[in-house]
Amino acid sequence: MTKSIYAPLLKWSQSHYQLLPWRKNRSLYGTLVSEIMLQQTTVGTVLNHYDKFLKRFPTIQSLAKASEEELAVEWKGLGYYRRAKNLKNCAIEVTQKFKGEIPLERDVLLSIKGIGDYTADAILAIGANQRAIAVDANLERVLARLYAVKTPKGLKLQKELRELFHQKKILKDVASKDYRAINEALMDLGRVYCQARKAHCELCPMNTHCLSFKLKKPLSFPVQDQNKEKKKTVEHELHLLRLVIRKKDQVLVYKKNNQEWLSEQWELPTLVISSTDKKLQQYPMLESNFDFQEDLIVKTGITKYKITNYIHEENLSLHKLKTLGFGRVCEFQTITEKANFSTTTFKVLKQLENKKKK
């Protein structure tokens, strides 16, 4: 048992250890995949996708060879498709330049497109149990509190924590066998006791060493940047017309491009009826008067938009679609679970089917 001040934390962590799938069968590739999935996505969502993704792409070489379509299907539900593209680009680079072996030098890792400070450190610390500290939002908060670091929250603080670690000013007496364990224990501590809005210091295994606790102000760390204006999230109302045009067991859809939400996914021809966001460019405006009776109304949401989808089924011609303002290239795709349709498209088709059964 290590004698460091982190011994109680590591001991506590063993009893609260979350046996997540990427912690069960450890590999550098698995760490890369899970860390990229976990950026901007909750653990719960990643849990629903990780095993399936690894089954479909069991090696970095298989991921490097994946087509856009295959990747988009497996990534669906994880959001921010750009991360999937980054992940694939990493896989291609590692396969071509490093014979499929993820390198373990920090500088080399950082030279790979799509790998930033956090991912490089996570691969080293969590994947390879090497001396590194993967400063995500949890570690940023926990370490800022443990050491009462006054640098304002954000990239500057994350950089400072990494530097303090490399200069052995923080976490200095962690044993070399415990690099992975300390990273995961700090992440777990941030999840269980040292939360953003509440710190359960009386239960925390680090409370005898925690400087912010000694100062009696744990929630004052990390310090908020006073110069940074708090961004107000403005919500927008969006009313969309979604057109269902069928041919036997197929439906007319178009592919979303890289500049749009749900990139690479197929979606029903969609037009904006009204929007409180005048800058919205995701869909064309409904141009001409179109006297339609909706078959269904479906409520959805994406980022800051509350969306009311008016579903109308009618066998309109492509020419008619154009006159309404929808000029994108469309094609008929078979309706199957495997199709890379957007979640809303699936939802709409399912609800129409249920309605017809009634």
Ligand code: SF4
């Ligand atoms: S003592 Fe409190 S502030 Fe310090 S690490 Fe523990 S929970 Fe966080």
